[in-house]
Structures are given as structure tokens and as C-alpha cells.
Amino acid sequence: MNCLWCDADIIPAITWKTILQPPESKNLCPPCEEQLQVIRGNRCRKCSRESEEKLCSDCRWRERNEGESSLAWNYSVFPYNERMQEMVSKWKYRGDYAIGNAFKRDYLKAFNHIAPSLPNDPAVVPIPLSEERIKERGFNQSRMLAQFLPIEMVELLKRTHSEKQSKRTRRQRLAAGNPFFINQTVNKPVILADDIYTTGTTLHHAASILKMHGCPAVFALTLVRG
Template sequence: MNCLYCQEVIEQHVTWSTLFQANRTRLCEPCADQIEKISSAICQRCGRAMKENSICQDCEQWDKTADFQHVLTYNRSLYCYNEFMQEVITKWKYRGDYQLREIFQHDIDISLPTFFPIKDITIVPIPLTEERLYERAFNQSEAIAEMIAKKWNRPIETILKRKAQFSEKQSKKSRKERLNTTNPFLLTKSLEKEVLLVDDIYTTGMTIHHAAKQLKAAGCPKVYSFTLIR
């Protein structure tokens, strides 16, 4: 078996235990060691790593912003955005190495039930514009949503659409530019159910909060969000 990221052969003494481990991670040990998982101490609202469980300053500001108070119940994420994870996401999202999503499957499977009430939730992926979807050939948020839906047999509703004029990459914008923008999303139908928004990265939280605002306004009683990376 080869490492999904570096393609080196995963060498190990084969036992039932090590065989299960290799199939589970799909990464060689040097690559797996570079992934930094978020520990148990987090911001209770956005899920960022903290020294102790509390509410971070960013989330305190969200609570003081009239347009976005109470639109998002909470976000949870799996990984910190370190240099290695940045390289993984670049290779997966921008260079089209679709198979790399398998790296995340095991952690998603074991973590999601502890994060959210999966049993009663509907999955809504964050959309791309048609232009961005054409460039990448797939929507990374839908790829993550499909992994969740497959494991937990939950429906996916692609009811959010991104307005065509909001096609500039978020990674090219400053924090101030991201925070000072109009809502880029349209809702194609109402959904009066609890929702799990899905995206790859939570940076400022603006994308998630804009999407959550639209869903709450259309009747969703609670909106949670899951991102791979915080």
C-alpha cells in the first residue's frame, strides 16, 4: 500500500492490528505525524484550539454583531491549519487530487457523532460558483458532505447557491475584506429542519455565518457547521 500523500510505500510488519491501521489512515507514518488534530480544549462556539474550554474573542464579537447573533449554534473542526495541512488542501482542492479526501474519512467517522446530533440532521454543503466549479472539477465541500452522508445515512440538500459576482477566491482577500462583504448566498428553497453546514476551512467564519443566516431566516431551527480545518 502506498501513502496517499507522498506515494511512498507504507512499510510495516503485517499483523491484523497494523493492517487495520494502514487501511484506516492511508498515510505513511512521517506524513501522519505532521497532521495536527485539534485537542479537547476548544472555543465552545467555533471549535478553534484553546488553552482551556471557553469562548474566543472572535466569537464574542459575532455575538455582539446584530446581523449574526445566534445564527450559528456552533462549529466543530478536526485539524489545525499547519503547513502540512495547507499542502494537503492545496494538492486536493486546487490540483485535483480527489482521492486525498480518503485521508479524512476515519477521523470524520469517529468524530462526527461526538460533535453533532447526526440522527436528525440534514447536510448542506457550501457551494462554489459555476466558474470556480469548472476550474476545480469538483466541490470540496460536497466531497466532505458525501463522506458524512455515506457513513450516517443522512440526506444532502444542495439548496445554497453562490451569487456569480462572488467568485473571487477567499484566500486572496484580507481579513477586513472578508468581513466587510454582502451575503454571497441565495437559498433555493426553505428547509425547516436542523442543518449541518459543511465546508473545508473555517478562517474568519464569515462564509459559515452568511450561509447560516440565510438558513435561519428560512426557518431552520438550528444551524451547526463542520469544517475539516480551523
């Protein structure tokens, strides 16, 4: 098998253990895998930002100005380092769908880590793209992440078309109106799947719509904390 990033051959080590039990298949070679360091230090309990404080300055600001959030918390897997920026750009903006599989193992591992903190029988809801954006990209990266998880996926949310988040400033993102809508009642807890948490505006908007339609609790699992 070849590395999804550098195309080098992935040659598993042969030991007595691997003879008795085949090793877990990997999508990245060891050097590339080493460059994807998961968030391991202290983090904000609400947004996963690396922080020595239990609640980071951004989340304290949000609570003071907006009150209690509809989003209980977000858990992110990776920091947005240089290699992650390159990989997400190629995956998300240049249409290399296969690269998403390089994140499957760590995304699933993160879900298993937070699973004990979730209510029983949650559904995973991917953050949607507008129809125009789907035509432009060819796939929804958040839906791909949602499919990695061993729970029911429900595509509840719809999205109106707007300017790309990546082209907006932080101020513009925070001031943006809610682009999501939904046409049904939601009677079970939800974990939102998305690729990048930057200001959190997208996830907070999605959570507020879900709560307005009956969802008892909303959490998020994001690939990257920007």
C-alpha cells in the same frame, strides 16, 4: 496500498489481532499521518479556535457587534499547520481530488464525536461553489467532505460568483455581502460541511439564509480551523 501524500507503501503490521480482524485501511503512511495532528486541547465552544477561554475573543466580538448568530457552533478537526496548508492547497487548488480521502477517517470520527450534541435526523449541506469556480477546480471539496458522513446530503444552497476568499483580507471577508441564496423551505436541522473556518463569515452567511427559510438549527463541521 500507497500513501496518498508521499506515495510510500503502506504495510500494515501483522499481529494476532490483525489476523483475526483485518486492520482498518489507511490512506496515509504512519510518518505522514503523524503530521496531521487533530485539535486536542481546549477550544472555543462556538468556533473551535484553540483557546483556554470557553468563548474566544473573535466570538465575543461577533456577539457584541452582530448579536446572536444563526450558526449554533462550528467543530473543526485539524489546526492549519504547515503540512495541512500543503495538503489543502494540492487538493483544493491543484485539483488532486484523491487527497481528500486522506481526511475521511478523521472527519467521520469528528462527526461521531459531535453526533450526540446534534438534534435528531439532521441533513448535511455542503457549502457550494459558484458555477464558474466549479469549472475552474473540477470539483467541490465541501461536497466531498459531506459525502463522507453517514447522513442524508442535501444541496440546498446556491452561490453567486465572487472573488476567492483566499485573496481577501480579514477585513474584506468580514465586510462581504451574503453570496448564498435558496429557493425552498428547510424543515430539518442542518450541519454545514466546509473545508476551512477562518473568520467564519462564509458559514455564518450560509446559516443565516437557512434560518430565514425555516431551518430550525444550523451547525458546522469543518476540516480545518485557520
